Each structure stands twice: as structure tokens, then as C-alpha cells.
Amino acid sequence: MMTATREFIKTDYESHKLRLGAEALGMLISLGVALIIMVTTPHPPMLLCYVLWELASLLLLSASYSRGSLGLTVLYSGFLVIDFVGLVRTWWG
Numbered sequence: 039m040m041t042a043t044r045e046f047i048k049t050d051y052e053s054h055k056l057r058l059g060a061e062a063l064g065m066l067i068s069l070g071v072a073l074i075i076m077v078t079t080p081h082p083p084m085l086l087c088y089v090l091w092e093l094a095s096l097l098l099l100s101a102s103y104s105r106g107s108l109g110l111t112v113l114y115s116g117f118l119v120i121d122f123v124g125l126v127r128t129w130w131g
Contacts, residue, residue, distance in 0.1 A: 054104070057100075057101045057104045057105065058101075060097040060098070060100055060101040061097070061098060061101040063094075063097055064093075064094040064095070064096075064097035064098035064101065065094075065098070067090050067091075067093055067094035067097070068091070068094045068098075070090065071087050071090045071091055071094070074086070074087060074090075075087060084124070084128045085125070085128050085129060088121055088124050088125035088128055089125065091117070091121040091124075092118065092121050092122065092125060095114050095117045095118040095121060096118065098110070098114045098117075099111060099114035099115060099118060102114055
């Protein structure tokens with residue numbers, strides 16, 4: 039890992055532990071959902087996946103908002119809405 043990247047992560051951790059933790063957890067949840075889908079295809083547990091995606095989106099949205107990133111805030115807001123529609127359609131569909 040490059041020194042500048044390592045320094046950025048260290049500085050970010052020291053100044054915003056909660057935000058960095060939320061980002062890391064959100065990413066890990068998203069990767070976990072991808073693994074769940076991979077292992078359970080062709081019939082993945084979509085209700086579980088959508089609930090986990092909503093949680094990940096909330097964590098990533100809060101972190102990107104805290105960071106002041108308009109682009110990522112809009113992106114994760116969009117994921118939140120899209121996944122909510124998918125959750126509703128899966129639950130009541």
C-alpha cells in the first residue's frame with residue numbers, strides 16, 4: 039500500500055473513527071450480500087439481501103454525507119430508494 043494512502047486512512051481514522059467504521063461496515067455488508075447471492079444462486083434469499091443492502095446503503099449514505107461528498111451521497115440515496123422498492127416488491131410481491 040502506498041504511503042500516501044496509508045497516511046490518509048490513518049488520518050481519517052484518527053479524526054473520524056465512527057465514519058470510517060460505518061464505511062468499512064457498509065462495504066463489508068455489500069460484499070457479504072454478493073457472496074450470499076453467489077452461493078445461493080439460482081434462488082437467493084432476496085428478502086435477506088434487500089434488508090442487508092438497505093443497512094449498507096444507510097451506513098454508506100451517512101458516511102458520504104458526513105464526508106461532504108455530493109456524488110456519493112446522491113449515489114447511496116439512489117441505492118436506498120432502489121433497494122427499498124425491491125424490498126417492498128419482494129415482501130408483498
